[in-house]
Amino acid sequence: MEVTAFRLIVGGRSRQTALFSIAGGADLPRDMVIQRGIPGRASSDAFLSEALQHQLLEKLAGAGMRVPRPVLVENDPVWLDAAFLLVEQVAGSTVQPDYWLPAKSEQVVLGLAREMAVLHAQPVDTVGAGLRQARERHDVEGWRAELELLAEQWTSRAHWQSVTMSAVISWLRENVDCMDDRRAIVHNDMVFHNILAQDDQITAVLDWEQCAIGHPGEDLGYCYPVVIAVTDWSKFMDAYRAAGGADVPQRQIDFFALRAGLRLMNLVISGGRDSFEGGLNDDILVASAGAHFTQRLLHRIAFMLNSILERQS
Known part of the structure; x- marks a missing residue:
């Protein structure tokens, strides 16, 4: 050979x-x-x-x-x-190598709904055997405890106060009671830099290393910003349900979209900014996490919060 x-x-x-x-x-x-x-x-x-x-x-x-x-x-x-x-x-080729840009094809976006539905419909006890549990408890109190941990991590790591992040944490605290104990295999990074497609058809979902047992809304909320940049969310959810996905209420989608932003912000700060500022890593990509990525993420989180508040008003 x-x-x-x-x-x-x-x-x-x-x-x-x-x-x-x-x-x-x-x-x-x-x-x-x-x-x-x-x-x-x-x-x-x-x-x-x-x-x-x-x-x-x-x-x-x-x-x-x-x-x-x-x-x-x-x-x-x-x-x-x-x-x-x-x-x-x-x-196939990567649908969108730039994390911040949406896909160009609505057909590919709706194809993501199909792949996500198939994943979330798999039995966690057999297909998900060996995967870690995303949290110790999956009831409302478990979600509340996780939220307080995420909030404490943000507060302790932030170099300055943020009106946006304070408002996000406040909204999440007021709406955590919408959560339920529903479990599925979740990918945790199922957006278009991890998707291959050819002729507007998805050929593969990549990068499974963060997969865990969690709530299907975790994947749905995470992809929400890049999906609504291309098509109506209702159309995406219609495709998701048609492929076997169970309904997830909009209030939970909103919760998971904001939670995803808070969680990712903490990960980027601890794994990127703090590593560079602490002298543990001098990689320019790591440095950009604190100087650039976090600012774009903050803008996306602010956009999501504003759209949620406008819809609720």
């Missing part, structure tokens, strides 16, 4: 990814993707192991979801200095 092409994908912080092609691989696909852990770095409970990703992708592919077909997983680091996963390359 001969490796005929190899290209490292720049990006990922918790994994290294490359595209490669082979000749003479018998039953192996010609074009594959390899993902491995970063050598010497301890794995985090927040990310799925390669073995769990392999297991999950096999089950989701069998359920009809558009995901890369897993080929092989190796847990022994003796071969490549870390565990690694091979999957078959999928035709």
Whole structure:
């Protein structure tokens, strides 16, 4: 067997990814993707192991979801200095490489609703076996406790007060009683920089390392800003329900959209800004997290809050 092409994908912080092609691989696909852990770095409970990703992708592919077909997983680091996963390359290109821009095709956006519905309809006890629970409690009190933790993290990390973030936390506190104990497999980053498409059809959902057992509204609220930039939310939810997704009330969608902003802000500050300012990392991309990404995220959160308040008035 001969490796005929190899290209490292720049990006990922918790994994290294490359595209490669082979000749003479018998039953192996010609074009594959390899993902491995970063050598010497301890794995985090927040990310799925390669073995769990392999297991999950096999089950989701069998359920009809558009995901890369897993080929092989190796847990022994003796071969490549870390565990690694091979999957078959999928035709298509990234729908929107820029995190902040919406997709150009409404058909692709509605295709996302279909993929999300298929994922959320999978039984958590079988397909979701081995996945971490996103929180200890899933009832209203569990959501309330999580909200207070997110609020405390923001307050302790913020360099200055923010009217927007204070208003968001206040709104979430006033509306947390809308939550219910509903569980599903959630992707946690299911937007268009992690979607491949060809001819306006989704070919694969990528980047499953943050997958967990949570509430379906977590994925729906997270994608809400980029969906409504292209099509009506009601149209998206019609497609979601038609593909087997259960209804999620608008009040919960609003809650999850704002919660997603608060949660992501904390993650970017702790993993980006604080790492750079504390001298732990001098990467320019890490530096930009605090200087640029957080400001754009704050603008998006303000837009979402304003649209919610206008709709409620």
